[in-house]
Amino acid sequence: MATTYTQQTRLAKPGPADRDWNVPLNANADAIDALAPVGGLCVATTEVPSASLNVQAAVGRYQRRDGTVGTFAGAPTLALAASTTTYVYLTDAGVLTTSTSSLPATSHVPLAVVVTGASAVTSVTDLRVVCGTVGSDARPFLPTAGGAMADGATIAAGTTTGLKIGTATTQKLGFWNATPVVRPGTYTQTYAANTRTLAAYTSAPASTAYTGLATGQAGTPYAQAADLNSLRSAYENLRVFSENTTQLLNALINDLRAMGLLG
Structure with a gap:
């Protein structure tokens, strides 16, 4: 047959x-x-049955945390310590790594747990995750083509190097459905004083009565010194407030410029 x-x-x-x-x-x-779900990234003893403290890791592909696919070239020999339980895994960058305590909390690809005796490997437990949950609500990342984040989602930025959105001033951004534009041109600040505190404004109401002093001719009043001082005080209050507002605007421009939103 x-x-x-x-x-x-x-x-x-x-x-x-x-x-x-x-x-x-x-x-x-x-x-x-040769099937990827079976042989890819498989950790096995270098001899069958094991006659040493060595294992091997097969070539294979894996998914990085950013969604891209990495390739591990394989390791024909990985020496382990005697009488030890060793966790074998790939880092997100594809580096074969071992630990005698546990798998890391950060992104990694678990491969196996290997237990050794005095001179040989006694067991290899496969930790590879062949199948994963899929679907628009299951992705730990947005695809490069874009998409919608879950309601209430947050983005955590680093505290050392930080997070950068856009790598050139010619790249376009838009918010709240506005048409994306390049970063606006540079603002020139000839007056550079700045502050983040907007002080209270002391006004001089227009209803304030000024006495004045009439001359001998009717209808031709002259301002008293007190009236002039009141006007000068009102003007000074307005000047200080205007200067303070300009300083606050300078601080805002500086902050937006530091974040790259302004030129």
Whole structure:
């Protein structure tokens, strides 16, 4: 009877009367081993059965925390300590790493837990996550084409280097459905004093009566010194408030400029 093949992976199924079953069975073993969910990033002993404290990690691909795909070139030999439990994993950058305490809390790709005896590996527990949850509400990141964040979502920025949005002044940004534009041109601040405190304004109401002093000619009053001083005080209050407002505006421009929102 002729050999048939499975539907999905096309593994050989020898007929009852076929000879040399070892050929298709060996081919099946190689095909299964080459499958990414089976052989990719697999940690196994370098000898079967183990005769040393060494394991190997197979080549494979993995998903980074930003959604891109990384490739691990494999490690033919990874020496471990005797009589120890070792956690084997890849960093987000694809570096093969071990720990004798636990897997890290930061982004990583778990591979295996390896237990060693005095001179050989006693067990290898596979920690690879082959299948993951998918769907628009399951992504830990936004796709490069954009998308909608969950209601109530937050973005945590670093406290050392920080977060940068836009890498050039010619890149366009828009907020609240406004048409994206490049960063506005540079503001020139000839008067550079600034403050973040807007003081209270002391007004001189227009209803304030000024006495005045009439001359001998009717209808030709002259201002008294007190009236002039009151006007001067009102003007000075207005000047101080105007200067304070300008300083506050300068501080606002400086802050927006520091954040890159203004030129």
